[in-house]
Amino acid sequence: MPTLATLATPAVLLDRQKLAANIRGMQAVCDEHGVELRPHIKTHKMVAVARQQLAAGARGLTCAKLGEAEAMLPSGVRSLFVAHSLVDPGSAPRIAALADQLDDFRVAVTSEAHAEALVRLAAAVGRKLGVMVAVDSGLGREGVRDAGAAGRIVTRLARCAQLEVRGLYTHEGHFYGIPHDQLAARAAELVDRLCALRDSIDPALAVWPGCSVSARLIALASAGRVQAVRPGVYMFGDLSLTRTTGVMQSEDVALHVLATVVDKPEPGLALIDAGSKTFSSDRTPDGISALAADGRDLAVMRVNEEHGYVRGSAVDALQIGERVIFTPAHVCTVVNLTDRVVVTEAGQPVDTWRVEARGRSQ
Ligand SMILES: Cc1ncc(COP(=O)(O)O)c(C=O)c1O
Structure with a gap:
C-alpha cells in the first residue's frame, strides 16, 4: 500500500474509525428512541458501507435509483425503498426482479399526476409493491402539497391491486438553510405536522422523514410517532453538516x-x-x-x-x-x-x- 506521502493525488480518503463511529452514533440515537434507521445510500454508493450500516442495526436502505438498489443487493439488504418518481414502463422487469429478491421493496408516489404513471407501471410489473406517499414539507420538490391530495392518492391507489400504501415520507432538504438554533423546534414541528397528516388518513401508516440535518432531532421528538429516518450524509460528513448547519x-x-x-x-x-x-x-x-x-x-x-x-x-x-x-x-x-x-x-x-x-x- 502506498503511504499518504506517495499516494497518487487527488485521492478520496475514508477514515475507517470515524466512519464506524458515525454509523454507531446515528444508530444509537435511533435505537434509543425506537426509530428505524434506513440510510440513504446515494452518499456512499458502496456495498462495504451499506454492510456496516446493516450490521450496526439499520433496518433497511433507501436509494434514489433502481441502479443504486441493484448495486446494493450484495450488501445482504432485505428491505429497500426507492425514493424517486419511477415512471418508465421499460423498467418494469428490473422492479419485478428487485421485488423478487427482497422481503420488503417499496417505491414512491410523489403527486397525483405521478400516481397515474405509477399505476400504469405497476400493471407492467405484475408484483405487489409497497408504496410510500411523498409529502412536500418545504423543499418544494416532490410530494403532495396538501392533505387533500394525499387522501386522494391513497383512495386512488386503493383501487390498484398491485400497490399497497404503507406510509408517508418527506425529504426536508430545506433544513440545510435553517439557522442552527431553530433546528430542534422546526424538527418537532415537522414531526407534529406529518403525524397529524398521517392520523387524518390512516393511523396505521408509517411516517419516514429525516435527513442528516434533522434525523437525530426527529428521533428525539418522535415519542413513538415516527417509524423511520433516512439520512444519507451523516456517516461521512462534509461542510454542509459542519460549517453550514453545525x-x-x-x-x-x-x-x-x-x-x-x-x-x-x-x-x-x-x-x-x-x-x-x-x-x-x-x-x-x-x-x-x-x-x-x-x-x-x-x-x-x-x-x-x-x-x-x-x-x-x-x-x-x-x-x-x-x-x-x-x-x-x-x-x-x-x-x-x-x-x-x-x-x-x-x-x-x-x-x-x-x-x-x-x-x-x-
Ligand atoms: C428522498 C431523500 N431521502 C433522504 C435523503 C438524505 O438526505 P441527506 O443526504 O441530507 O442526509 C435525500 C437527500 O437528497 C433524499 O433526496
Whole structure:
C-alpha cells in the first residue's frame, strides 16, 4: 500500500474509525428512541458501507435509483425503498426482479399526476409493491402539497391491486438553510405536522422523514410517532453538516480529499490538482468548495475541471508539491466522481473500496 506521502493525488480518503463511529452514533440515537434507521445510500454508493450500516442495526436502505438498489443487493439488504418518481414502463422487469429478491421493496408516489404513471407501471410489473406517499414539507420538490391530495392518492391507489400504501415520507432538504438554533423546534414541528397528516388518513401508516440535518432531532421528538429516518450524509460528513448547519463537528468528518499543491502563480494564490472533477461544482452558501481539514486558513474558492484555486492567510506558506487534506463542501457529489476510495487507519492507507453504485443513475 502506498503511504499518504506517495499516494497518487487527488485521492478520496475514508477514515475507517470515524466512519464506524458515525454509523454507531446515528444508530444509537435511533435505537434509543425506537426509530428505524434506513440510510440513504446515494452518499456512499458502496456495498462495504451499506454492510456496516446493516450490521450496526439499520433496518433497511433507501436509494434514489433502481441502479443504486441493484448495486446494493450484495450488501445482504432485505428491505429497500426507492425514493424517486419511477415512471418508465421499460423498467418494469428490473422492479419485478428487485421485488423478487427482497422481503420488503417499496417505491414512491410523489403527486397525483405521478400516481397515474405509477399505476400504469405497476400493471407492467405484475408484483405487489409497497408504496410510500411523498409529502412536500418545504423543499418544494416532490410530494403532495396538501392533505387533500394525499387522501386522494391513497383512495386512488386503493383501487390498484398491485400497490399497497404503507406510509408517508418527506425529504426536508430545506433544513440545510435553517439557522442552527431553530433546528430542534422546526424538527418537532415537522414531526407534529406529518403525524397529524398521517392520523387524518390512516393511523396505521408509517411516517419516514429525516435527513442528516434533522434525523437525530426527529428521533428525539418522535415519542413513538415516527417509524423511520433516512439520512444519507451523516456517516461521512462534509461542510454542509459542519460549517453550514453545525450539526456535526469537523473532527468527526470521515471523508476527505488529498490534493497536491501544483503551482503558486501569484502571492495569495495556490493551485491544487483537484478541481470540479474531484470536488464537483457544489459549494457552501458562502462560496467554498473545500476547506483544509487541519484547520489552516486554506479554502478552495474556485474550481476549474482539474484545478482548485486555494486562498487564505496560510497560502503563501505552502510549498509546491505539498499535500493538503481538504473537507469538501458536499460529499455526495465527490463520491459520485470517483471509482474507488482509499480507506485509512490512523491516517495511513490500509485498503481501497470500490464505489459500486457510482454513476448508477438509471
Ligand atoms: C428522498 C431523500 N431521502 C433522504 C435523503 C438524505 O438526505 P441527506 O443526504 O441530507 O442526509 C435525500 C437527500 O437528497 C433524499 O433526496
